[in-house]
Structures are given as structure tokens and as C-alpha cells.
Amino acid sequence: MKLNKKSQIQYFLWNFLRITIAVVGLFAFIIMVNFYVNNKIDSRLLQAEVLSNRILYSDMITVQDPKTFRVYSGIIDMNKLNDSSVLDQSMPYMFRKHVAAKIKIYGQDVQGKRVFLKEVYYNKEQWDYWTVLLKNNIYGKGSASQIIKEFPVTCAYDKDINRFNYCILVVEVIVPNS
Amino acid sequence: MFNRKKGMSNKLWYILWELIAAAAIAFIILATLNTIITKNTFWKKYYSIDLALMADIENINQGDFVMNYNLKEDIDPTLKRYLLLPNNPLFIGLNNFSVDVYEEENGKMKNPTTYAFSKSKNIFVEESLTSSKFLVMSKKGNVLKLSDYDIDTSDICPSYETSGNIGGMKIYSYYNGNNIKSYSDTAQALLNRYGSKGNNASKVMLYYEANINTTIYYSDDVNTLKSQKLACIIKMKLQEKLNNDILLKKYDKSLDQYFGMYINNANEFWVIIKISDENLKEINNNDYAVLIEKSYIEFFT
Numbered sequence: 001m002k003l004n005k006k007s008q009i010q011y012f013l014w015n016f017l018r019i020t021i022a023v024v025g026l027f028a029f030i031i032m033v034n035f036y037v038n039n040k041i042d043s044r045l046l047q048a049e050v051l052s053n054r055i056l057y058s059d060m061i062t063v064q065d066p067k068t069f070r071v072y073s074g075i076i077d078m079n080k081l082n083d084s085s086v087l088d089q090s091m092p093y094m095f096r097k098h099v100a101a102k103i104k105i106y107g108q109d110v111q112g113k114r115v116f117l118k119e120v121y122y123n124k125e126q127w128d129y130w131t132v133l134l135k136n137n138i139y140g141k142g143s144a145s146q147i148i149k150e151f152p153v154t155c156a157y158d159k160d161i162n163r164f165n166y167c168i169l170v171v172e173v174i175v176p177n178s
Numbered sequence: 179m180f181n182r183k184k185g186m187s188n189k190l191w192y193i194l195w196e197l198i199a200a201a202a203i204a205f206i207i208l209a210t211l212n213t214i215i216t217k218n219t220f221w222k223k224y225y226s227i228d229l230a231l232m233a234d235i236e237n238i239n240q241g242d243f244v245m246n247y248n249l250k251e252d253i254d255p256t257l258k259r260y261l262l263l264p265n266n267p268l269f270i271g272l273n274n275f276s277v278d279v280y281e282e283e284n285g286k287m288k289n290p291t292t293y294a295f296s297k298s299k300n301i302f303v304e305e306s307l308t309s310s311k312f313l314v315m316s317k318k319g320n321v322l323k324l325s326d327y328d329i330d331t332s333d334i335c336p337s338y339e340t341s342g343n344i345g346g347m348k349i350y351s352y353y354n355g356n357n358i359k360s361y362s363d364t365a366q367a368l369l370n371r372y373g374s375k376g377n378n379a380s381k382v383m384l385y386y387e388a389n390i391n392t393t394i395y396y397s398d399d400v401n402t403l404k405s406q407k408l409a410c411i412i413k414m415k416l417q418e419k420l421n422n423d424i425l426l427k428k429y430d431k432s433l434d435q436y437f438g439m440y441i442n443n444a445n446e447f448w449v450i451i452k453i454s455d456e457n458l459k460e461i462n463n464n465d466y467a468v469l470i471e472k473s474y475i476e477f478f479t
Contacts, residue, residue: 018196029207039219039223041227046231050234054235057240058237073240091237091297091298091299093275094294095275095294
């Protein structure tokens with residue numbers, strides 16, 4: 001069927017209208033489904049909080065009485081940190097992409113400045129991977145988020161807590177965005 | 179192009195076929211959505227995260243820990259109702275490294291949502307698969323487990339949500355013999371201060387027999403959880419007055435001849451309290467009435 005110019009313009013306008021309506025309908029459908037089927041739960045901050053508190057309050061790096069098994073929360077057993085895999089051994093994980101962390105212990109010099117003492121990683125392989133993404137400002141679902149928490153603690157150098165000083169425990173947690 | 183009749187007719191057929199094609203595509207999209215999304219999609223994710231983070235906390239391994247966990251009853255309707263999304267029962271699985279929430283459909287576990295937790299090296303996880311509206315996650319000694327709430331063996335009353343307005347529910351007190359009439363009547367006099375007459379009424383029934391073990395029965399119906407909670411609260415309060423132990427039991431229909439008319443097809447929760455001669459010497463009618471009233475108030479608080 002041959003169309004004259006007027007018909008061609010009418011035909012074009014008619015199809016343009018139909019396609020526009022179809023696109024609007026499709027978007028409306030997607031928006032409605034997204035609106036009603038809410039499946040988004042952001043638990044990243046909570047997950048990081050739980051992990052950092054778990055490190056502080058469990059027997060992983062804190063002093064524990066060998067007889068009563070009582071844990072002295074907030075008193076770090078510096079001898080435990082000599083083992084770089086202490087966190088991995090205490091909290092084995094099945095899913096590598098679940099969470100990664102680094103803890104750093106700082107002391108203070110006579111002028112009150114922070115002095116780095118030790119650091120230990122949890123899930124280091126994944127930590128290294130995510131750190132690259134974060135340093136390069138790569139965002140999105142495939143990337144991760146970092147939360148840093150600081151706790152004032154006591155660093156003990158023996159089981160009886162005879163030798164100790166006051167330190168800062170910095171827990172850096174990286175959790176995936178999805 | 180619309181000026182000729184044949185052209186118009188062709189165009190109408192064209193639009194008709196387009197509408198049929200659009201309807202078919204919409205149907206396919208909805209059918210696909212229906213297989214992926216259910217009424218539980220959000221809650222599966224929510225429960226797996228929530229319970230796994232709780233398991234993480236319990237793995238801190240400092241002392242014993244018991245947590246009662248109440249699953250939500252239902253879900254917002256709106257579009258999901260129109261999409262005819264299925265509402266399958268949920269099964270919660272606790273494994274060594276994760277909490278998995280499944281849906282049961284036609285006897286099969288499907289579409290699990292998994293969230294990991296880090297197990298402490300000193301903790302033993304008792305693997306389980308539980309389906310209940312009320313769960314208990316506990317760490318006793320070195321054992322972490324997830325199970326149904328078992329009121330017969332539990333030391334504490336269930337903590338599921340029953341708060342509400344006591345004034346919104348009528349409460350009736352019944353009895354089976356004249357020597358406990360004063361107990362029931364005094365309780366009813368106090369309970370009359372709450373609620374108004376209606377179909378939804380809670381009932382507390384007092385059964386007397388000279389020599390029996392003191393027992394509180396809870397219902398075995400849709401209101402079991404509420405009935406269990408009320409029975410447990412009454413037990414805890416009654417235990418302070420009586421010298422003998424009190425049993426909590428699921429109702430076995432043994433008292434149907436006395437209370438059947440009140441409890442069969444009951445819309446709301448109820449309990450039956452079995453007491454003996456010995457008990458009547460230890461608690462008077464006023465104390466009993468106050469105890470029942472306080473129990474209801476605690477239930478609704």
C-alpha cells in the first residue's frame with residue numbers, strides 16, 4: 001500500500017503515540033511491582049555493628065580466665081594477636097563474600113599521639129578485593145561499604161593483667177552492598 | 179489511510195491483534211512473577227537476616243541465652259491479592275553456618291533465602307528445620323539450637339506479642355461445682371469491669387475434684403499460642419500460692435461434659451484450671467479472683 005505524504009505523517013504520529021503509550025504502560029507496571037513487592041532490606045550497618053561488638057565482647061582477642069572461662073570484655077590479650085589468623089579460626093565462615101574486617105590496636109606515646117601496635121585481618125582475601133573497589137570509589141551492588149568503629153580498651157600483655165596499658169581498638173568492617 | 183472502509187477494517191483488526199498480544203505478554207509476565215514472588219518473599223529475607231544476626235550474637239559465647247521469636251501473622255494484601263500470589267507456610271532451617279528460610283509448596287521445600295552467620299569454634303550447632311509462628315533460639319552451654327516453643331518443658335512464659343486493650347474483650351468465668359461457685363463468681367465480678375458483650379469472649383474455667391493434680395489446660399486450636407501464654411501466666415502466679423506443683427497440659431477433651439459447650443467452636447482463647455481440696459485451703463476466692471484479673475492484665479500488657 002502506497003501512502004501519500006499526509007498519510008505517512010499520520011502513520012508516523014499514530015505509531016509514535018502507540019509506542020509512547022506502551023512504554024508508559026511498561027514503566028507503570030514495573031513501578032507498581034517495585035512499589036508493592038518491597039524486597040529491600042538494608043542490614044549492612046547492623047551486620048557491621050554485630051561483628052565489631054562480637055570481636056570486642058567474645059573470647060576471640062580478649063583476656064579469658066583459663067579456670068573459670070570468664071571473658072574480660074574490653075581487655076585485649078595482646079598475645080592472642082601474635083597469631084594473624086586468630087579471627088579466622090575463631091569465626092570460620094562458609095561464605096567468603098559475607099563480611100571482612102581488620103582490627104588495629106593503637107597505643108599512645110608520651111605526647112599523647114597514637115602509636116600503631118598491631119593489626120589482624122578477618123577474611124583477608126576478600127578484604128583485599130573489596131579494599132581495591134572502595135579505594136577506587138567503585139559503588140553499586142557489586143561493591144561494598146566500610147564501617148569503622150573505635151573502642152577504648154586495655155591492652156594486657158599477660159594472663160594475670162599485671163602488665164597493661166590503655167589502647168584504642170579500631171575495628172574496620174567491610175560488608176557487601178548486596 | 180482511514181478514509182476507506184477497507185482500510186479502517188484492516189486497522190481495527192490490527193489493533194485487535196495488538197491488544198491480544200499485549201494481554202498475552204502481560205499474562206506471561208504475571209505468571210513468571212507468580213513463580214518467583216510469593217507473599218512471603220519479603221519476610222523470608224527479613225527472617226533469614228534477623229535470625230542469622232541473632233545467631234551471630236549468640237555465638238559471642240558468653241553465658242546462656244534464650245530468645246523467643248514471633249513470626250508475623252500476615253502480610254499486606256493489595257496488589258499481591260490481585261496477582262493471586264501464594265501464601266505458603268515457612269520453614270526455618272538452622273545450619274552450621276547459615277539460617278535458611280524455605281517455603282513449603284506441595285510438600286516440597288523450595289526457594290530458600292539464606293543468610294550466613296559466623297559460628298564460634300566452641301559452639302556446637304544443632305541443625306534443625308522448624309515451622310512455627312513462634313520460635314525459640316537458645317544457646318545453653320555450648321549448644322545453639324532453634325526450635326518450637328515447648329511450654330511443657332520451658333521455665334519461662336512465652337513472650338509473644340499479645341498486648342492490646344483488655345477493655346476490648348469480654349471475659350467469662352465458669353465452674354463445675356457449687357463448692358467453687360464463690361471463686362468463679364468473685365472472678366466474674368472483677369472481670370465484668372472489662373470488655374463488652376460480644377461474640378469474641380475469652381473464658382477461664384475452674385474445675386474442682388477432691389483429689390487431683392493441679393493442672394492448667396490450654397486449648398488445642400487456632401488460639402493455642404495465646405491460650406498457652408495465659409495458662410503460663412496463671413501458673414506462675416498460682417504457683418506462689420500453692421505448695422504443690424502445677425502441670426501445664428494441652429487440653430485432652432476430658433472435661434467436655436462440663437465445659438464443652440463453652441469451648442467447642444470458641445472464637446477466642448480459654449484456659450481450664452483443675453484444682454483440688456488441698457488447693458482450696460491454700461487460696462481463697464478473693465485471692466483467686468485477683469490472681470485471674472492480674473493474669474489477664476499481664477497478658478494484655
